[in-house]
Amino acid sequence: MTTTTTRTKARKPASKAKAKTQPKTQPKTQAKTQAKTQPRTKARAARKAGDRLVRTRPIRQLDPAAGIRTVDDLADHLYVAAQVELSTIPMYLFSAYSIRTRGHSQWAAPRGVLRTLVGISIEEMLHLALVRNLMVAIGYGEDISFYDEEFIPSYPSTMLNRYNPDDPDGPEIILSLDRLSKEHVGTFRRVEMPDDIDLGAETFARHPRDVGQYTSLGEFYRAIEQGFIDLEDEIEWAVEDARKQYKRGFWNEFGNGKPIRVHDLATARQALRIIIEQGEGTITDHKKIEIRPGVEDYTHYEKFVRVQEGIEGIGAVDGGPEHRIDIDDPEATWPVVADPLVADFDDQPGVQSLMTLFNAAYCYTLCLLDETYAHSTDDVRTKKVPGTDREEMFSHRYRLERNDVAVMQGILYPIAQALVTTPIPDGPYKGRHAAPSFEFYDFDADKQERTKKEQLIDLCAEAIEHFPVLGGPDGVERQIRLLVDI
Known part of the structure; x- marks a missing residue:
């Protein structure tokens, strides 16, 4: 059965809908508390x-x-x-x-x-x-x-x-x-x-x-x-x-x-x-x-x-000896900390700042997907190009979709690479390498009421003090500044 009725038509009896939605759709402030x-x-x-x-x-x-x-x-x-x-x-x-x-x-x-x-x-x-x-x-x-x-x-x-x-x-x-x-x-x-x-x-x-x-x-x-x-x-x-x-x-x-x-x-x-x-x-x-x-x-x-079974190759170590290695070879992987948490690295401010940036960017990706689903692909409109009389076609939905890809390739991956190549110099994880933790980052906890993008920019600035590689004309910092603000 197919219908094109509007969303104002009730899908369920009121009593049933209320019973089902009470645990699902709390007010945001209540849910946060x-x-x-x-x-x-x-x-x-x-x-x-x-x-x-x-x-x-x-x-x-x-x-x-x-x-x-x-x-x-x-x-x-x-x-x-x-x-x-x-x-x-x-x-x-x-x-x-x-x-x-x-x-x-x-x-x-x-x-x-x-x-x-x-x-x-x-x-x-x-x-x-x-x-x-x-x-x-x-x-x-x-x-x-x-x-x-x-x-x-x-x-x-x-x-x-x-x-x-x-x-x-x-x-x-x-x-x-x-x-x-x-x-x-x-x-x-x-x-x-x-x-x-x-x-x-x-x-x-x-x-x-x-x-x-x-x-x-x-x-x-x-x-x-x-x-x-x-x-x-x-x-x-x-x-x-x-x-x-x-x-x-x-x-x-x-x-x-x-x-x-x-x-x-x-x-x-x-x-x-x-x-x-x-x-x-x-x-x-x-x-x-x-x-x-x-x-x-x-x-x-x-x-x-x-x-x-080793049918798919692991690759060769750059500059290393030319011998076959499998995925259990120490040369194949970085000795990263398993199941890391940001809270585990209170004594490593640099690593902690980079892990926090990764988590915020990861959660920003999920926010982008939520925002993407809130907009229709029928939102194409004309928009005047700044400083010219020329108009161009513009779609906010399409920009959101492109940002999803940009975060994965241009932000998350380089941050992860910076983490896994960073050895822990001391403490309980000495000799291991840092790694991303994929934890929830609470954008709503920001007391300065900055936007999510502004928070990402500031978190990146903190991490750059320890990891200058994040800067530069094509670095993570620039990629963050190019993101749509949501």
Whole structure:
């Protein structure tokens, strides 16, 4: 069923809507106050005290045993799916940042480990966008926010909707930020593992309903797909909001797939197929997926197998001896601190300032995505070029999309490189290297009421005192000044 009615039409009975939205849509001031006493803050305090593991709380409570019976249930599942997707991106990027080698050795396969990890990370960003597109399509676009302390993951933490008592490596998966290694890639494989891979005990067929979680990402997404099928006649497709979905400004040199504008059951299933098949493949083939007729690519699961087995090369150390190295070789990666926290480096003001800048830029990226989804692609207008009589076409939405890419490539990556190449001179982490922590940065805590961009500029100025490389005509500081202010 398709409708083009306006958003003023009620989607649910008033009593039901009120009951559902009370825990979802608190006033911002109230939410900020409560955030200071919520479990995530307590968990961080426990981490600083020595207990690092955070038990991840889903942004919405799900009941796998009950299934998806209402559109509200479907929206809740999609919101948690977005939370799961975001939890993998920092983990993959962190390992990519830790790689010391660049380029390819004469033994390296064409793709290479670095490009594989970057490509997978970008595909996970695609999945994040597709899930949000699905929420917009069913009329729940305003219910989701990426820049939310309760949404942004902490590390190390338990993975959501991946609980299997038959897994010999343990029923849960612990997500952590660590350097690239065969052992760590083994965790990546478990994240993307298909339902029917034999683990030496039983398969993933058993379903631990009593713990309120799904056994694998594939099963979780198939439940969502079935929810779309079962609720097709109840979903009021928000066709008028379709142009708020993410469609343009996506490019992945080392991967495949593209955003889909969802407007009916067919396009919803197409979006979900991309997510499922890129991760674990099809029911009949877990190694490769068909991108288009005659063109195939490996699934995430198979790519991690190839990395772990050394099929994908790690590259050669610049200026080093020409010998084959694998990902466990000390020359392959920087000896970075695993699961770092800004609070761990109170005795290292330079490192702490750079980590804080990274976290702020990371959260700014999430803010940009939130702002992107608030604007339609139909916002093109003419604008006079300053100092001339000439007019040009201008789109605020398109500028936001381009800034998403600019932050990832021109700001986050160089800051991360500055961190991982910086040794810790003393203290408990002496001999290790700094690293990004992907923590929540609270822009709203600024007492000077500066804009987010102004805060980034000032944080960069603090970090430049210790890391002059951030300056210069093409440095991070200039890239920040070119960003749109939100």
